[in-house]
Amino acid sequence: MPDPTGRWITESSWQCPVCGNVNSYDRERCANCDASVRPSNEEPIRPVDPLDVVGRGKRRGDDDDAEKPSSSATG
Ligand SMILES: [Zn+2]
Numbered sequence: 001m002p003d004p005t006g007r008w009i010t011e012s013s014w015q016c017p018v019c020g021n022v023n024s025y026d027r028e029r030c031a032n033c034d035a036s037v038r039p040s041n042e043e044p045i046r047p048v049d050p051l052d053v054v055g056r057g058k059r060r061g062d063d064d065d066a067e068k069p070s071s072s073a074t075g
Pocket residue numbers: 016017018019020021030031032033034035036
């Protein structure tokens with residue numbers, strides 16, 4: 001079974017599908033877990049979908065402060 005292949009998230013970095021670590025272009029394997037390989041140059045760049053990230057951790061607890069006052073004065 002071949003190692004899983006990462007995906008390009010920018011033109012100079014790719015993301016490991018196993019641990020989610022972002023590796024630089026010159027990395028042939030994931031620097032963190034070493035379990036995935038760099039995608040080929042033919043692979044299209046697929047930036048991380050913001051909705052994907054936002055979707056995580058939401059819907060936990062009903063009383064999240066959605067309407068926060070825009071005052072960031074501290075102290
Ligand atoms: Zn990894």
